Amino acid sequence: xxxxxxxxxVDARNMEPPDPFVHxxxxxxxxxxxxxxxxLLGREPFPLYRALELNGFSWQTEHLPDGSVExxxxxxxx
Amino acid sequence: MQALLSYDQSPPLAAPFRFFLSxxxxxxxxxxxxxxxxxxxxxxxxxxxxxxxxxxxxVGFMLQIMLGALVQILPVVAGANMSRPLLxxxxxxxxxxxxxxxxxxAFLSFLPYWFTAAAIFLGAGVTVFIALAxxxxxxxPSTSPTISGLKFALVGLAVTVGLGVALSLSFGWSxxxxxxxxxDIHLGWGFVAWGTVLLAxxxxxxxxxxxxTPAYPGxxxxxxxxxxxxxxxxxxxxxxxxxxxxxxxxxxxxVAVVALFAAVTLNIQRRSKRTRFDAxxxxxxxxxxxxxxxxxxxxxxxxVPVVGEWPGWPLLCGVLLLFGGFVSVIVGMLYKIVPFLxxxxxxxxxxxxxxxxxxxxIIDDQAMSRQMLAHFVSCALLLLAVFWPxxxxxxxxxxxxxAYGWLLRNLLAAMSVxxxxxxxxxxxxxxxxxPPSL
Numbered sequence: 001x002x003x004x005x006x007x008x009x010v011d012a013r014n015m016e017p018p019d020p021f022v023h024x025x026x027x028x029x030x031x032x033x034x035x036x037x038x039x040l041l042g043r044e045p046f047p048l049y050r051a052l053e054l055n056g057f058s059w060q061t062e063h064l065p066d067g068s069v070e071x072x073x074x075x076x077x078x
Numbered sequence: 079m080q081a082l083l084s085y086d087q088s089p090p091l092a093a094p095f096r097f098f099l100s101x102x103x104x105x106x107x108x109x110x111x112x113x114x115x116x117x118x119x120x121x122x123x124x125x126x127x128x129x130x131x132x133x134x135x136x137v138g139f140m141l142q143i144m145l146g147a148l149v150q151i152l153p154v155v156a157g158a159n160m161s162r163p164l165l166x167x168x169x170x171x172x173x174x175x176x177x178x179x180x181x182x183x184a185f186l187s188f189l190p191y192w193f194t195a196a197a198i199f200l201g202a203g204v205t206v207f208i209a210l211a212x213x214x215x216x217x218x219p220s221t222s223p224t225i226s227g228l229k230f231a232l233v234g235l236a237v238t239v240g241l242g243v244a245l246s247l248s249f250g251w252s253x254x255x256x257x258x259x260x261x262d263i264h265l266g267w268g269f270v271a272w273g274t275v276l277l278a279x280x281x282x283x284x285x286x287x288x289x290x291t292p293a294y295p296g297x298x299x300x301x302x303x304x305x306x307x308x309x310x311x312x313x314x315x316x317x318x319x320x321x322x323x324x325x326x327x328x329x330x331x332x333v334a335v336v337a338l339f340a341a342v343t344l345n346i347q348r349r350s351k352r353t354r355f356d357a358x359x360x361x362x363x364x365x366x367x368x369x370x371x372x373x374x375x376x377x378x379x380x381x382v383p384v385v386g387e388w389p390g391w392p393l394l395c396g397v398l399l400l401f402g403g404f405v406s407v408i409v410g411m412l413y414k415i416v417p418f419l420x421x422x423x424x425x426x427x428x429x430x431x432x433x434x435x436x437x438x439x440i441i442d443d444q445a446m447s448r449q450m451l452a453h454f455v456s457c458a459l460l461l462l463a464v465f466w467p468x469x470x471x472x473x474x475x476x477x478x479x480x481a482y483g484w485l486l487r488n489l490l491a492a493m494s495v496x497x498x499x500x501x502x503x504x505x506x507x508x509x510x511x512x513p514p515s516l
Contacts, residue, residue, distance in 0.1 A: 005492055015350050016288055018421055018437060042286055042293065067293045 006032055006038030006072060012013060013042050013068060021048060028057060039071040088147055091423050091496070093163040096171050097146025100491055104138025104178060104186025105405075111182075112475030116220045117467035128391040128473040130185040135400055136268065137200065138178040139482075143408050144276060145170070145207055147415060148228070153356030154215055155224050155283060160214045165205065173203030184249065191248035201243040208236055219451040223299030230303040238264060263314050270332055271310040273404060278339050280411070283340070287342065288414045289359050290351040298342050326380070336371040336399075340366040344401030347391060353370025360409030364454060370435050390464050397460045399508045409453060409485060411448050418488060418494045424503070435499055441492050456481040 008027045012020030020041055020076040039045070044061065052059050052073060059073045108131050112119065119127035149167060153159045160166070177199030184192030211232055220226035241264040248255040288292050313328035344366045347359065355363070374394045379386040417440035424434035456477035463470035 014290060016290065017418060018425075043283070 005036060007035040008037045009040065010037060011040045013040055018039070020045065022037050023052070024048065024073075028055070031075070033075045036072055036074045039073065040068065041071070044048055044069050047069065079203065088153060088419075088422060089160065089163040091419060092152045092413075093167050094146040094419065095493070096168065097142040097149070099493070100171070100484040101139045101142040101146075101485070102486035103490065104134045105485070106479050108134040108180075108477030109140065109475045109480075109482065112463075112471055113476060115471070116470045119461055120390075120393055120471060121387050122216070122469040123396065126188065127339065128393070129296070130182045132400070133178065133181050133185070134395065135405065136175065137181065140273070140404055140408060141204075142171075142174060143412065144273075147280065147335070147411065148211060148276075150415065151280060151306055152211060152228070152418065155222070155228075160210050161262070166210055170207045170210075173199045173206075177203055178199075181246070184246070188249070190250040190252075193246045197243045197246035197250065197507045200246075201239060204239040208232055210409040221295075223282050223303065224279045227275055227282065230271055230307045231276035231279055232298060234275055234307060236269055238268040238272045241267060259317065260438075263317060266313065266329075266332060268312055268453045269399060270335060270402075271307050273337055275306050277404075277407060278302050281339075281343060284411065284414065285346065285362070289347060289362065291346040292349050294346060302335075302339065306332075309335055330377070333373050333376050337370055340369040340403075356443070357450045358410040358413050359407045361413075361450055361453075365403045365406035365410070368370075368398045368406065368457070372396075372398035372403060393464045394461065395503060397457070397464060397481055401460055402457045406457075407455065408449070412485075413441060414490070416492050417441055420492055424496065424499050427500065428503050429507065430502050435495065440495050441488050445484075445488050445491065449481065449488055452477065452481040452484050499506075 008031060010020070010023045010027050014025060015023070020039070024037065024039050024049055031037055039048075044063075048071070049059065056076045057073050059078050062070045062072075064070065105160060111127065111131055111134065115127040119125055119131070122128070149160065149163060176338065177196050180192050180199060181196035183189075184196050211228075215225075215232075216228060219230065242255075245260055246256065247253060247263060248257060248260075282294050284297055285291055309328065309331045312461075313325065313332050316325040316328045344363065347363060347366070348409055350359065352359065372395050375391060379388075379391040379395070385391055417437045420440050421434045421437040428434060456474060459470055459474035459477045463474045491505065
């Protein structure tokens with residue numbers, strides 16, 4: 001997964017909860033169908049997945065060798 | 079969209095908060111006990127006052143907050159939801175509060191019926207909680223060190239409370255049990271197999287998350303919970319079957335487990351990306367240093383006869399581990415968990431129409447830092463009281479009352495922010511739903 005695939009990137013690796021969640025939701029609010037948001041985080045965001053499900057988004061998670069994860073998110077309708 | 083969090087996976091706020099809010103009251107009672115008992119309390123680890131004080135903190139304060147935190151953590155980390163949390167946990171909470179008071183009355187009076195009542199209430203309360211948690215965790219694969227750690231910690235809790243109930247009943251019914259040996263094993267299971275394993279399981283998630291540190295090393299996450307539990311079990315068996323060198327060696331390995339957790343945590347905390355430590359990070363660092371000091375005192379008592387013969391060393395070790403270690407970590411965790419839960423619930427109740435307040439404004443930074451200082455002062459005075467009880471027991475008691483009273487005040491202030499914001503949300507939503515007048 002590369003940052004080039006995303007229209008917006010939320011680098012939350014140095015953020016404390018709940019900032020990663022808030023910034024991700026703000027980014028998802030801002031994108032149009034067909035666009036994607038990439039979240040960079042130091043751990044897998046399990047509670048976010050439930051929020052994405054409730055809000056009609058699809059996602060794909062990739063684990064990086066340094067232990068961090070990249071979550072690519074987009075509107076389910078596309 | 080801000081309204082839709084994973085709210086359906088979070089228990090009602092009252093479920094964990096009833097534990098969090100009543101716990102500091104037992105800390106205040108511990109301070110009052112010190113004032114009432116005076117210097118005699120610290121003459122040995124077996125005085126009724128020390129036993130009562132220890133259980134006010136371990137059961138009244140620590141156990142309550144640990145159970146409250148588990149109520150919250152199980153659904154979020156493991157996806158394990160407890161059924162009917164308010165009703166059942168209300169009963170568990172009442173049983174533990176009453177059981178702690180009965181146990182304190184039992185130690186101070188040595189009347190058999192108090193011991194029996196304490197055993198029934200604490201045994202029943204914890205058994206129901208373990209059954210509830212085990213039911214929620216049943217069938218959930220141990221895909222992370224936290225989930226396996228939580229499962230092992232519950233085993234540790236079951237054994238700790240089982241031994242505690244046996245000890246209590248032996249006082250109540252004059253059973254012929256090896257009390258001193260069982261008390262040490264009860265203590266080992268409580269501090270290491272339950273307390274340290276639970277702490278490590280939770281730390282694995284919350285330390286990197288809230289303190290912006292690198293993750294715990296993979297070997298630590300994979301091996302720590304099972305190794306800690308196995309070593310405590312080996313030590314227990316060795317103590318009964320092979321007392322002497324093998325039992326001593328295995329007890330050293332149990333203490334080394336605690337030291338390892340503290341050292342690994344300090345090592346990752348040293349590499350935190352945060353430039354300025356907050357109260358939680360200071361409390362965690364203080365706790366880990368205090369735990370290392372407790373381990374050092376224990377090893378010194380084993381290796382140096384002069385220290386081992388001094389009756390004050392177990393008290394010194396206990397103050398360092400209990401007040402300096404566990405209480406510091408627990409207060410530090412509360413200062414993250416409480417604002418986060420309040421933010422989460424207000425964010426959902428706002429339904430996207432009204433935003434929750436900034437999480438950092440829910441408990442004032444300065445109030446947390448000052449309470450932290452009061453707590454560290456109380457730890458220092460307790461340590462001094464071990465050496466000079468005539469001079470320092472009363473100041474230590476007063477300091478405990480101030481530290482736990484301040485903690486309660488900070489938690490109640492957070493609840494006040496919650497209630498105030500709830501009223502604002504209700505007013506805003508009512509305005510939006512009012513039909514326009516014709």
